[in-house]
Amino acid sequence: MTDAASAVAGALARRFGETVNVPPSTAGLDELLRIATHVTHRRWADRPVPDDLVRLLAACALSAPSKSDLQQADIVQVRDPARLDAIAALVPQMPWVRGAPAFLVFCGDGRRFRRIFARRGQPFVNEHLDAFFNPAVDAALVLMNFIRAAEAAGLACCPISVLRDRATELSAILELPEHVFPVAGLCAGYPAAALSVNPRLSLKASFHIDRFDDEDTDALLDEFDERWALARAQRGGPASAPPPAPVPAVGPRWSDEKAKQYSVAQRADWGAFVRAKGFGLD
Numbered sequence: 001m002t003d004a005a006s007a008v009a010g011a012l013a014r015r016f017g018e019t020v021n022v023p024p025s026t027a028g029l030d031e032l033l034r035i036a037t038h039v040t041h042r043r044w045a046d047r048p049v050p051d052d053l054v055r056l057l058a059a060c061a062l063s064a065p066s067k068s069d070l071q072q073a074d075i076v077q078v079r080d081p082a083r084l085d086a087i088a089a090l091v092p093q094m095p096w097v098r099g100a101p102a103f104l105v106f107c108g109d110g111r112r113f114r115r116i117f118a119r120r121g122q123p124f125v126n127e128h129l130d131a132f133f134n135p136a137v138d139a140a141l142v143l144m145n146f147i148r149a150a151e152a153a154g155l156a157c158c159p160i161s162v163l164r165d166r167a168t169e170l171s172a173i174l175e176l177p178e179h180v181f182p183v184a185g186l187c188a189g190y191p192a193a194a195l196s197v198n199p200r201l202s203l204k205a206s207f208h209i210d211r212f213d214d215e216d217t218d219a220l221l222d223e224f225d226e227r228w229a230l231a232r233a234q235r236g237g238p239a240s241a242p243p244p245a246p247v248p249a250v251g252p253r254w255s256d257e258k259a260k261q262y263s264v265a266q267r268a269d270w271g272a273f274v275r276a277k278g279f280g281l282d
């Protein structure tokens, strides 16, 4: 196996706890390795990210496919220290927001689309859930494309959807008008240290052939809980390091953490915020 092929296979084994065949002749192994070794970072090197680079990455990000070519996503790069402070103050539990060398907010934009109709004096007859869903999906694709581009350029990122807990305040800080809503913030910077990849549920749980099948969900959750706890106990090696040797698992498991995290209602006012932005959600 070539170095690149074995690096991809190693990263995926660490991620999924199972073997994924990586033929050495596969095209694009360098890019696949970058995708396979993706890690969210929350600590940044003391190195600025030039605005020109952010603009370049934004242009690459906005090259993402767009539903019906409607182009319903926008990026707001926040440079003004006062606005950055105000945004960081909304999420004090996430200090990596204020410390990030670059910070952006990815928005769904149903405004321009409606403007086309207003300019023609034509009624907008699609005021229903799909008209909200489409910009949300477009914005998510642009967000992902930005992360992909940033990681290719040697940066690391951390999306910040917790900002939607304070969507009204964020909207005021960024002056987001009617029909424009935040999907997520994004911290970007050069990473402070290498991190190992985070595990994911087995492909048996999330990759289906021909028909959806979740018969083994309980066993697959148990398997992932075990693997997640082991990885957490051993976290810290480089992203493409080989799978860790088993050690006794300690601490809570993934299912425990997620059940705890969502044991209180979160963002129950999101629907009200979106309706107040002018979207009909029926």
Ligand SMILES: Cc1cc2nc3c(=O)[nH]c(=O)nc-3n(C[C@H](O)[C@H](O)[C@H](O)COP(=O)(O)O)c2cc1C
Residues within 6 Å of the ligand: 038, 039, 040, 041, 042, 094, 158, 159, 160, 161, 162, 163, 184, 197, 198
């Ligand atoms: C849409 C979205 C929103 C996220 N929001 C936050 C956030 O508010 N704060 C944070 O620290 N991480 C956030 N993350 C990062 C996830 O916690 C991270 O992707 C997940 O733990 C898996 O880790 P990995 O990306 O290193 O594989 C978000 C990720 C996504 C895709």
